[in-house]
Amino acid sequence: MADMSPQERDLAALIVQTLKLKVDPATIQPEAPLFGDGLGLDSIDALELSLAISQTYGYQLKSSDPEIKAIFSSLRALSNAIEKNRSK
């Protein structure tokens, strides 16, 4: 079982729900890549996910953010970025 913080658990649930993934949120590895090999997400998923994150947390993702690759690298990184930038 993956060891997740409560914030990471919430985010995992949001990702699974938003992208209609057929995985149990609790089984997402917090350090595993979200895109490509990991959950296999693509740029359209990124667009959908960015909308859900914006609406849930009030944090607007930007590709121009120099950290964007790092932010999207794993559930943990994304969760940390959200906790740092969230406005709701």
Place this chain on the structure above:
Amino acid sequence: MLDAPLIGPYDPDGVLAREADGPRTARQFLSDVSRLADSLPDRPAVLNLLSSRYEFLVGFAAAMLRGQVTLLPQSRAPQTLRRIAGEYRDSYCLTNQDEPVEGIESLFLRRHGGLAGWPKRIPHIPLDRVAAIAFTSGSTGQPMPNRKTWRALTAVALATGARLGLTTGRQSAVVATVPHQHMFGLEASVMLPIMHGLVMHAGRPLFPADIRDALAEVAGTRILVTTPLHLRACVTEGLRLPPVGLILSATAPLPRSLAQAAERQFQTEVHEIFGFAEAGSVAERRTTDGDQWQPLDAVRLTQGSAGWTVQADYLPAPVRVPDRITVDADGRFVVHGREADQINIAGHRVSLGDLNQKLLEIEGVQDGVFFLPEEEGDCVTRLIACVVAPGKTAEEIQQALRRRLDPVFLPRPLLLVPQLPRNDTGKLPREALLKLAGQQAGGSPHDA
């Protein structure tokens, strides 16, 4: 006329493109092109995979000056790239340092800044030269080549600009979310601006905030070239965009309700382009005006024995329209759906495109699609519909469909989904739909 200039009316020191680190003048562009042309290997064809729209254009122009055809793959999947490279002997790949393609000889673009290569005059390209080959997925999975002459590319750009009322010399800028390696992207986000002396933004913004920032980076009348997918994201996000003079959408049908919402929210006009890789852009409409498409002035629709064809001076032969259309006396037409999407249920014929159109007209439906699952046994196979309609129930949508459709076409089941599995260009691969339906049908109650 045997040739035509590489770019339209730019002042040498006028801005041709907006790169991430600043503007590129026409003079800089021509210098970059000339320098790159000198360093290209002596080969017949090049896969141009450069991710910056400006660098792509430099590579495209340099290849034309050297008489090399630019190959535009339909996807970046390494397998597709190697297949195309294998078909075109001695081709090579022009790409960024950090994005090499395994198995294909790659040339990496190097950035200079100087004006050393400034050629003093704008180069001209022979009109009959095949400038690009755009690949589409054939029915067998083998990439199908569509040859584009410089004549076709320039003619479509000028006809599109004329239809949209673009006037040269006026400060306008094009920001695009579509890939420049796709036919619509090449026509609307590269050829359209450079033939009219407009500023071309080099980026490819994805997220709504990216689109807003890219628009803010250019001045004058802003034109946003995009797809229904990106437009929906901007509308949903409730974003405030810098003033936009025009939104141009293509690659998938735009629901009228979305076009209306976008026009209201961004205080602009939303126009759509109808086209296909074989012929390029063919017609245009303002989505909120109605279903009818107005062919570009350079285009004629003619009915042949095998259906409607597109004819134009720049097309070597008439091109068959892959959709079922009805054309009225003044040449305008309505699209009913792809010929290939004809279905027959218990003796009733309909096109999936028609059904999808009816579905998208229902209030509250943001996106939706009908499709036929694999036929099983000898019972009648029913359609499945996947519908995105937050706040609506499956029953409400069924009710609305019942008013619009012959009962045999009602979906069983109708599945409410948070989103459709659209790919990069907004299209819906059948595999992805079947997978989605398989997942949904397991957990959701059937509504039939």
